[in-house]
Amino acid sequence: xxxxxATRRKILELGEDLMQKRGFNAFxxxxxxxxLGIKNAAIHYHFPSKESLxxxxxxxxxxxxxxxxxxxxxxxxxxxxxxxxxIKIYQYNLEKENRVxxxxxxxxxxxxxxxxxxxxxxxxxxxxxxxxxxxxEGGRQQGVLSFEGKSRDKALTILTSLAGSLQLARLxxxxxxxxxxxxxxxxxxxxx
Amino acid sequence: xxxxxATRRKILELGEDLMQKRGFNAFxxxxxxxxLGIKNAAIHYHFPSKESLxxxxxxxxxxxxxxxxxxxxxxxxxxxxxxxxxIKIYQYNLEKENRVxxxxxxxxxxxxxxxxxxxxxxxxxxxxxxxxxxxxEGGRQQGVLSFEGKSRDKALTILTSLAGSLQLARLxxxxxxxxxxxxxxxxxxxxx
DNA sequence: GATTTAATTTACTTATTAGTAAGTATATTA
DNA sequence: TAATATACTTACTAATAAGTAAATTAAATC
Numbered sequence: 001x002x003x004x005x006a007t008r009r010k011i012l013e014l015g016e017d018l019m020q021k022r023g024f025n026a027f028x029x030x031x032x033x034x035x036l037g038i039k040n041a042a043i044h045y046h047f048p049s050k051e052s053l054x055x056x057x058x059x060x061x062x063x064x065x066x067x068x069x070x071x072x073x074x075x076x077x078x079x080x081x082x083x084x085x086x087i088k089i090y091q092y093n094l095e096k097e098n099r100v101x102x103x104x105x106x107x108x109x110x111x112x113x114x115x116x117x118x119x120x121x122x123x124x125x126x127x128x129x130x131x132x133x134x135x136x137e138g139g140r141q142q143g144v145l146s147f148e149g150k151s152r153d154k155a156l157t158i159l160t161s162l163a164g165s166l167q168l169a170r171l172x173x174x175x176x177x178x179x180x181x182x183x184x185x186x187x188x189x190x191x192x
Numbered sequence: 193x194x195x196x197x198a199t200r201r202k203i204l205e206l207g208e209d210l211m212q213k214r215g216f217n218a219f220x221x222x223x224x225x226x227x228l229g230i231k232n233a234a235i236h237y238h239f240p241s242k243e244s245l246x247x248x249x250x251x252x253x254x255x256x257x258x259x260x261x262x263x264x265x266x267x268x269x270x271x272x273x274x275x276x277x278x279i280k281i282y283q284y285n286l287e288k289e290n291r292v293x294x295x296x297x298x299x300x301x302x303x304x305x306x307x308x309x310x311x312x313x314x315x316x317x318x319x320x321x322x323x324x325x326x327x328x329e330g331g332r333q334q335g336v337l338s339f340e341g342k343s344r345d346k347a348l349t350i351l352t353s354l355a356g357s358l359q360l361a362r363l364x365x366x367x368x369x370x371x372x373x374x375x376x377x378x379x380x381x382x383x384x
Numbered sequence: 385g386a387t388t389t390a391a392t393t394t395a396c397t398t399a400t401t402a403g404t405a406a407g408t409a410t411a412t413t414a
Numbered sequence: 415t416a417a418t419a420t421a422c423t424t425a426c427t428a429a430t431a432a433g434t435a436a437a438t439t440a441a442a443t444c
Binding site for chain 2: 021023026098100103105107108109110112122129148152153154156159160161162165167168170171172176179182183184186187
Binding site: 199230233234 | 422425
């Protein structure tokens, strides 16, 4: 693989960061090129259109998620630890200079996005939702957590809360994220 | 008042709508002027800068909220109905072609916003948070609802969930909003 | 070492953006 | 009805955006 594609990887990393910090419409190729010390046209070589860059960023995030949840080591972890893993992703974004999650960022931009990006982010959010619903259902059956209602609805409530708290943390301070996480735990009566 | 300021009001209405549908960076004066059948410069007459327009939209939303929560008729309503009123605001946005809430929209745009708008949206979100925390605390003391933990943390969990669900509803369908609302009610063990 | 492929720069284009200055029409008021 | 604000339009500017074509450099392969 050598040095080739190194710029491509840097573009993707920075693009992801910019999307989660500023949103898809509020970053330009110039943000990336100036940071990396290259020219705009170099980015167009790797990603002919901004849409293609956005698509790939969504794809990468989706693949990271899919690989992880299907990983043998991960699947045997206790429910509480799998939930913690999900929360750690959000916490990682919080600590990376208050990124919001990719889904939340693209959801507010949604109607301004190219159709291929809309489809990509829809698929990702559906997968996350399904995974968490299954995890909660399993946990309830095992008796390590408890909640009222359908596991799918509870999953949605938690996911929206996590996404929303990354956003509100920008306005109200980062401590509130941890309080929301604590509250989610309380609401689940989680036992470790 | 006559016909004067009618255009100004229409600009503010449309601006608010665009901010909640597309975000602050993804709408231009052209979106407004073409829709209203006027010229861009007419908007600049009423709002010299986009920042001044954005500021006023936040201010209006804040004033609507403040007026309502301090209204004598509203303050004597049962806790459950006051909570319903809050949820109805979100539902109204959902039904208005999937607007997201102003706070959520501006939170994802936050680092790209003029400082005056950042300050405005911070104040608004703090006020909403404080109001809901007090409402929940009162409700718990009255025994019409119950939850674990601090009322402030529970308020944050609910607010983030509502904001997040307007966003996720764009990706996963509007039914999920109602499910999240149902789940919030279940989690509060609310009695009417 | 020559050739081919990959990666990048230079130099553009076209479109859109917020914003301005000067002039014109429409009300309102003295 | 003349004077005066108010509410615009016309006609710009300057900046920034994404994207392209052609030339150039760097790297890998034959």
